Amino acid sequence: MIRYAGKRLLSLVLSLIAASIVIFAVIEVIPGDPASFMLGVNARADTLEALRDQMGLNDPLHVRYFNWVTGMLTGDFGTSWTYKTPVVDLVNDRIWVSLPLAVYALILSTLIAFPAGIIAASRRGGPADMSIMGATQLGVAIPNFWFAMILVLIFAINLRWFSAGGFPGWDNPALAIKSLTLPAIALALPQAAILARVMRSSLLDTLGEDYIRTARAKGLTRRQALWRHAVRNALIPVLTIIGLQFSFLLAGGIIIEQVFFLPGLGRLIFQSISGRDLIVVESVVMLLVFVVIVVNFAVDIAYGAVDPRLRSKS
């Protein structure tokens, strides 16, 4: 197990290094000089040069890369060029929208998908299975931003139960959760559809295993065998998908945040790209990639701990 974990850890570090180089390189090819963007078209050449110096834009590439990486490792993400505040503070503000939104959506999607998947698998081929599978087909086909628009049309404009957008902050937690509800539902729907399908097929796999037949032969009812043995074993692949979905939800909220005018990480990236605020873009993208890679690593380790066969395989 220790060798397995060590190998995964090594590949984790290598992936992070490779990701940071890729992000840095991509940001470097962006046309447009941030300094001239900040000063406008009428800036004097020497002022421009002085600002470039101050921003470190005149240093050689490897020095800038090194400064960026060591800065991030020590918690210094640099200072935003447009907001004039440390990137850490910006991220700190925004993460308290994006993170709760992702968690909220994940909870909703799990709450919908688990029962749906279990019912579908245990009544395989029946009308309940058919209608649940039909619903998941529809769920994966609906673009979440369109679903968001429909939700706004029904629940914000017609029924007036929720506000159509914006975020009031966490001073009033009930109000904050309420304003995240429609975005979370919009994000959760396609995820729930995918998760329900995975839950169903994973459960069908375990239901076909010999140990289920043994359990039934020992006198357990179908229901008991399902809950005591099948569901537990079926959870392993489902947890992987949940892990992947979490990082997707954190980054994938970008469009939903646009629909609902939520001040989250996605909107921050979007605004920073259009404002050529590269330091924010590279740091936030790196942060998201970091989360994805670490979550995948955690899932791998959890997998290896649960199922010893996997350790030797990879």
Place this chain on the structure above:
Amino acid sequence: MTRNIIFGGVLTTLFTGLAILSFFYTPYDIQSLDIPNKLHPPNGANWLGTDHFGRDILSMIMMGARTSIAVAVLAVGIGICVGIPLGLLAAARRGSLLDEVIMRGNDLVFAFPSLVIAILITAIFGASAINAIIAIGIFNIPVFARLSRGAALPIWERDFILAARVSGKSSFRISIEHILPNITNLMIVQGTIQFSLGILAEAALSYIGLGAQPPTASWGRMLADAQTLTSIAPHTALIPGLAIVLMVLGLNLLGDGLRDWLDPRLRRGRV
């Protein structure tokens, strides 16, 4: 499940047909504005109503189908043309450094939040249909590379491959002549699924203004335009959304149906 193939095939053919028809005929010209007739709900003259510029929504949907399908097909094409050779190469040289590099490269692409990177790419190189194709296409590469490697590995263990090797064929020729034909079905099925994901991605990019630019019609753009009008003219938001849903649904059903039809083992297993 031939029902899936029929239903999915009908929907896919319908939209593809509309897209092809739009090259020769649309009920109205979508370049000309007709402000006095703006925001009409569906009626006899404009079957699907008009938008905020008085343009015919049916004609816009037809032109939009063209954009969506073109972007998605080309993006899947990038994935297939780059991904499958990489996967076959990795499988032919399994266990080597090259295999390791290709597979770790795949993992790396998977680790990036695809939408964020697509936004980054279109923001860097400018918002256009071409850049949307590239941005979506890049994330199709590892999908096909991983799948084709995974499918090719067990085939390499089979006896007829051994026979081909004994007869002196190079691993390149074996990959092309024996491995590729055996994984084609799987690639077709995956291609259908990636096609539908491409439609969704294109819609998302054009919705935030980073896809095809006006006056080119696109479904995502139509939704973005409709967003502030939902309360006074709901049809402007409902119709393009439904077009996306039906197109994606059709492709997914087609993919599912093809998988069951092409792989009898799955058909028995899934009953």
